[in-house]
Amino acid sequence: MPSPDDQPNARTLTRRARAAFEALEHIVAGLGSAVLALIALMFLLLVAVLILVGVGLLLAPMALRLVHVVADQERARLTRWGPDVISPGPVPARLADALRTRSVRREIAWVGVHTCTGLTLGLVGLTVSLNIIRDGTFPLWWQLIPPSDSTASLGLWTVHDVPGALLVGLMGVGWAIVSLLLFPGMARLQALPGRRLLRPGPEVDLATRVAHLTATRAAALDAHSTELRRIERALHDGTQNRLVAVNVLLGAARRALTRDVADADAALGRAQDAAEDALRELRAVVRSILPPVLADRSLVDALTALAASCPVPCRVDADLPGRYAVSVEATVYFVVAEALTNIAKHSGARRATVLLKRHDDELRLGITDDGRGGADENGGSGLYGMRRRIEAHDGTFALASPAGGPTTLTVSLPCGL
Template identity: 45%
Template sequence: MQKPQRHVGHGSRYLLVGLFTAMVSMLILPLLVVGAVASGLTALPVLMKALRHWSEWHRRRAAALLGVDMRPRLAELPRGLGAQWRQLLDDTENRRDLRWVLRHVATGIPAGLAALACVGTAVFSVVAALLWQVFPADEPLRLLGAVPVEGWGAALALGVVQGAGAGALTWWAAPRLARMHARSTVAALEPSEEARLARRVGELADSRAGVLDAHGAELRRIERDLHDGTQARLVAIAMRLGLAREELPDDSGALAKLLQDAHEGAEEAMTELREVIRTMYPPVLADRGLEGAVSAVAAGTGIPAEVKLGELGSLPKAVEAAAYFIVAETLTNAAKHSGATRVTVRLTRQDAALLVEVTDNGLGGVDETLGSGVIGIRRRAAALDGTVLVSSPSGGPTAVTVELPCAS
């Protein structure tokens, strides 16, 4: 806990510095206007960045006085004038900075003048009492408002009384005024609850995108290790077992049966391993990308399929894998249960989401309560915070629409 004298000193210094910066801040809005007009509005984003640094310095001072932690507000400018102007118009913190300038001028000057009056009176009382003889006889020093000083006794007595009064007022008022002004500064510059929530959502979205990318990379690494390592060793074992079976004489009996079981078990393990690899991260997706993989699975579905692909851009690997499996599962359901003679697959990018639409002309009537493949589709989409919409009236058609967030 701070000592009282330090508390008073910090408050007085805070207010006096605030008085100076408030007077400087009176020039900010005119400078913004002049700078923006003189540069043809091209310099306004840079000027607003400078204002952000100015306001953040005051925000840190206020937070230090109040003893609270504040998360800094970023003021980085993107490349390109268009991007800078979009940020300028979208960032609510810029409007907050402009409102703070007006508040700082309106509150910082009165509070600073009050502190200056208190501190100045206390200092003046001491200095003037010691120098009372400098004043002319016809205009003597007057303390306590109107009492003339005509001797050392009066000078010391009146100087002590006035200085003590001003000091007591400073002791009481300076910390309170400083904290009031600091709270006002923090309130003006601290993001609102909605802004903090939006920022947190953005951070979580970025974090999730990073996790998805890392997850996709790990799946690809495991797939490569299984494909190039474990699967290759199983193939070698199966080949040796096959060769051993061929070298055995016909009357080997139980040994031949054991080798046969081992050989068949190795081949079954390879089949299961290939299935696991395909369900983790399909090799066709790694080799041909999402567009090629979807075209390949549509071509092999057994139903005439039309694939329509928009401009997808760069997608997280986990989103690509989910989209591939969703298309594959939907096409499998259509081939097995719908009686459809035609299916359309459409992949498009809409802002920060990948839209997957699969429509068939089958009989419709999908009932998810019977354990249809739609449940698996919903689970894959939910893992990425996606949404699934199924329209399947009796008699058809059936349309499955999946939206997968893919912003990074």
């Protein structure tokens, strides 16, 4: 039986392994953008040579637009992995104006830097990953290849026996340890030129931020109005009708007291039942405003309770330090509750997963199921309301649900800490 001290170590190892896998995905994507940057750089150099001989001026604007397209691809990649990197807009049509534009010059510099660092780090990451697979599985297949090819990944020695093959397998474990230690730093280093050179100037960032805050403020007001209308309907259609029924039954009981005590007692019993129903519906409305479980327990405990009550088997993987703003925790809770309800009603899934973690100053939530897919925000399943609720908190919402599944809902919320 593992000791309590082993559990934090296991969680730390799991966290490092997950970070290494995410970093490897980032590195491989960066390798792809580095290949595109290499193509753009080669074309840019070709145009520069042609300009020197007097025939490349017509191709120069096209080369700068190609650099801008590749840079926008990198901005999109970096945005998926961290803070938004906003595009400064299209390249000016006139060559002189384009070359005077600060963002264009920085994109040209990024193409040169990323071609070197992105390709190098991407190839190193791929090589280490292949070495993990090759050396780690080497003891299983080394006897199936010619003796001259039976070597470790680095080709340091030729394997002739089982101990040598096991030693190569240990090298695979070593490569895995190296990846756990180096991949996150390599991914950050690979992204560094893009985050430094491709971010827009302060005037573009400020204008974009103002527009974004205007939109999210409108979304917040709309979400607030929608929530008030929902509460009003719940009170009007449910609790108010129950209280009217209680009033009617009490009046009937009062009149029956002068005629038949038994009738009065029956009316009072029905009035008591109606009052209990009204209290039950009122509690449900209150819980829908702010679930008491968030105040009494942690967000992780609240999500675990939601998963336990879901008809579809659901696993919650959440590791959150401390507590967060009440509005943020409530938003996460209601998004998970709505998503699990949709999974149970519409997806036909056999299992679901809820992943929640903090990344810098954001809470990142991912909900995945293995159902039939095809979820649509306009299909009346509450997804549009979820998006509005999240955008009201200046968060992001993304849904991927191809036909046949799986469905993945990804949410990022500023945690305010």
